[in-house]
Amino acid sequence: MKISKINPSLTLEYLIKTRENLYLDRKRAKVSLQDLANEIASFANANGGVIVVGLTDNGLVEGFNPYGPQKLNECQKVALTYLNPTPIYECEIISITNQKNENDSILLFHIEPAMNYIVRNNKDEVYLRQGDSSIKLTHNQIRSLEYDRKERDFETEILLDTSIDDIDLDMMDIYKRKIQTDLSNEQILKARGFLKEKGGKLHLTKAGILLFGKNPTIYLPSARVRIIKFEGTNFQLGTDMNIIKDKTFDTCLYKQIEQAKDFISSQLREFTHLNQEGIFETVAEYPEFAWYEGLVNAITHRDYSNSGEYIIIKIFDDRLEINSPGRLGGFVTLETMKTKRYSRNPQIARVLNELGIVRELNEGVKRIYSEMQNYFLKEPTYSEPDSSSVLLVLENNIVMRSRRKTESLLNEQRIKEKWAELNYLEREILITIYDKGFITSEETAKIINRGKTTAVKLLNKLIAKNLIEHIGTSKYDNKGTYIIKK
Numbered sequence: 001m002k003i004s005k006i007n008p009s010l011t012l013e014y015l016i017k018t019r020e021n022l023y024l025d026r027k028r029a030k031v032s033l034q035d036l037a038n039e040i041a042s043f044a045n046a047n048g049g050v051i052v053v054g055l056t057d058n059g060l061v062e063g064f065n066p067y068g069p070q071k072l073n074e075c076q077k078v079a080l081t082y083l084n085p086t087p088i089y090e091c092e093i094i095s096i097t098n099q100k101n102e103n104d105s106i107l108l109f110h111i112e113p114a115m116n117y118i119v120r121n122n123k124d125e126v127y128l129r130q131g132d133s134s135i136k137l138t139h140n141q142i143r144s145l146e147y148d149r150k151e152r153d154f155e156t157e158i159l160l161d162t163s164i165d166d167i168d169l170d171m172m173d174i175y176k177r178k179i180q181t182d183l184s185n186e187q188i189l190k191a192r193g194f195l196k197e198k199g200g201k202l203h204l205t206k207a208g209i210l211l212f213g214k215n216p217t218i219y220l221p222s223a224r225v226r227i228i229k230f231e232g233t234n235f236q237l238g239t240d241m242n243i244i245k246d247k248t249f250d251t252c253l254y255k256q257i258e259q260a261k262d263f264i265s266s267q268l269r270e271f272t273h274l275n276q277e278g279i280f281e282t283v284a285e286y287p288e289f290a291w292y293e294g295l296v297n298a299i300t301h302r303d304y305s306n307s308g309e310y311i312i313i314k315i316f317d318d319r320l321e322i323n324s325p326g327r328l329g330g331f332v333t334l335e336t337m338k339t340k341r342y343s344r345n346p347q348i349a350r351v352l353n354e355l356g357i358v359r360e361l362n363e364g365v366k367r368i369y370s371e372m373q374n375y376f377l378k379e380p381t382y383s384e385p386d387s388s389s390v391l392l393v394l395e396n397n398i399v400m401r402s403r404r405k406t407e408s409l410l411n412e413q414r415i416k417e418k419w420a421e422l423n424y425l426e427r428e429i430l431i432t433i434y435d436k437g438f439i440t441s442e443e444t445a446k447i448i449n450r451g452k453t454t455a456v457k458l459l460n461k462l463i464a465k466n467l468i469e470h471i472g473t474s475k476y477d478n479k480g481t482y483i484i485k486k
Contacts, residue, residue, distance in 0.1 A: 002180075003094050006110050007050070009179035009354075012096070015052050016059035020132040022341075023049035023353060028056055029064045029106075033074055034121070037082030040109055041119040042127035042134035044087035045145070047346035048113040049129070054096075054106030061096060063104030075107055087119045088112040112193070113346035116153050118145055128330075130341055137331070144331035148344065154305040155207035155347045158196050159219050162204040164189070168214045171252050175212070178355050193347065207347040210253050210304065217250040222310045222325070224250040225260050225299065229267050229315040229449075231424065244449060253299055253348065254355055260295055260313070267315055267449070285396050287371035290380065291320055293364045294392045298324035300349050300358055309389065322392045327384055334382055338366045368392075409434045412484070418465055425450075426458055430484075433468060438481040 004010040018024055025039060031053065043049045053075055054063050064072045076091050089111040098104035120126055126137045126145070137145065164186060172185045181188065186202070189195035194208030209216050216223045229245040236242040247263055249256045268285045298311045303326025314321040328334070330342030343349040352358040368380050378395045385391050409431055410416045422430070425448045432447055433439045439447075444455035459482055462468045472480020 003096075004092060004108060004110075006090050006092055006108070008181045008183065010050065010108070015050075015055065016061070020057070022047060022129060022131060023350065025049070025051045025129075025132075025134075026055040026057055026059070027051060027053045028062055029054045029067050029071060029075070031075075033078050034082060036075060037078045037121055038125070038127045038136075039134055040079050040087065040089065040111060041083050041121055042129040043109075043111040044089070044114045044119045045126065046113065046129035047343050047350050048111045049350075051109040051111065052106055053109070054104070061098045061104070061106070063096065063098035063102070063106060065098060065100075065102055065104045072105060072107070079109075082122050083119055084122070085117060085119065087114055113350075114149075115156055115346075116149050118142070118149060128342075141331035148330045148342070155205065155345055156193065157206050158198055158203045159206060159209055160198065160203055162209055162213075162219060164195060164202055164204070166204060166209065166214055167212045168252055168255075171212050171254060174254065175351070175355065192351075206304065207345070211348060211351050213252055215250075216252060220304060220307070222307050223253075223304060224248055225256055225295075225311045225313065227260060227263055227267075227313045227315070231317070233316050233318045235314075253352065254357065257296060257299055257352075257357055261292055264291060264295070264313070264315070268320075269447075283375070286320060286377070286394050287375050290368045290371045290394055291322070293368050294322045294380075294394070296352075296357055297364060298322050298390075298392075300352055301329060301344050302326050303344060303388075306388070318396060320394045320396075323385075324390045324392075325388070326390065327388060328390060334384065337382060338369065406431060414485075415467060418467065421465075426462060429458060429462065430467065433482060433484055438471075438483045440481055441478065444482075 002008055002010065003012050003015075015024075015026070020026060025043070027036060027039065036051075036053065039051055043051065054061065056062055072093070076093075079086050079089060089109055092108040092110065094106050094108060096104055096106055118126055126142050127134045128137055128141075128145070167185060167189070169185070172188070176182070176188065183191075186195065189204070189208060189212065194205050194212065195202050196205060197203075204213065206220065209219050210223055213219070226246070226248045228243055230236075231242040231244050234242075245267060249259050249263075251259065265288070268291075270284055295313070302311060302324040306325040309325035311325070312323050314323075326344065328337065329344035332340045332342045349358055365382075372378065372380055372394065377397060381393045383391050383393075406427075410419060412434075415430065419427070428447055429439065429444055432443075441452055441455050441459060444459060445452045448455060448458065459468065459470075462482075463470060467485060468482050469485045470477075470480050470482055
């Protein structure tokens, strides 16, 4: 049942059952006014969100009846009384039936992120939402936050050349389904601050064009992701140019993430080996969560005000690099990024969270480390190579695996004699057949990242060299397999 007029996507079930997170908190009506004010400030200083007052931590509807109408009135005025400056928010009284089956009320605070200022309480303290709790900042952390606020104006800046005609209607439909609303596109964009009036006309903000624009790079040319795959472990120039694939994604951010994810997945290799049970087992080059979370973090938290740089992802034989413009946000450092979280772009982060892309708690970076460990790979490395970008490097052990397989393969005398004549792709095919026992033309095309026609030509060359043979009803059998020649 939808209960809010301010945010039609909110339901009682969501407020009661959803785990508390970066965007949602529950407070009993007996909460102290100071604590409630601190909580409101913490949401404003982070990404905004909803605080519901009148529910217990585990979601029971306690309501305000036990504490009287005066407490209800005091809670509504708490931000005006205890906070400076007063953040942008709306307070909504919701009539409800409490756990005792009585008519009662709860309060919803709909809080917007503070874009270019810091909200302090009446004791001059600063609180910030982190995951599912709020923390009191130290003096140094407050100074870092003050510095970072200068960048947050970017999202709300109006692009005067834009209009509602610049929105991607398909993207709006995706978003409306996710938040379960039947409001018009204009109503939604206005309510979320992505469509603003100036000079008697409606224009998209920079966050609006990034999230919902058909062609964001017309207005923000660096708002794109470039992915380059190399042959080998270094970038070669000139006649030694070793770029295999080079693709750029410049749609709205949600589609950038989805399209880039599909492309990266298609470019990564798999390692097949015999396990202890004698069964072939396939292991991905990297755990998907690790590189996907790195991609999402880059797109969500990059510095979009840096007009000269874009996100670049490089795939080498031995590593994957994700470079994102902009230093770490707020008071987050390389040492604390496993446990601390801060959004340079709170409006973008909020929408991507609603779309199911951005996770709510501080689990992302920490889990990248654990996933790499579970794959028996080196720890990921984060750095700020030029103090104006963040670089994530994931290393694989494909090179070592390939070396071991090659050494075993070269025990075959006939292959050893002709190894020097083979090119890189022919060697990859032989190594795969030796490791797996057989290969098909379709599998070959995927491994060499070429079309099936090229794959069959390479397989036939290896047959002509007397290194492999085709097993099938005839040499034209598309379902046939290729094995090392006995």
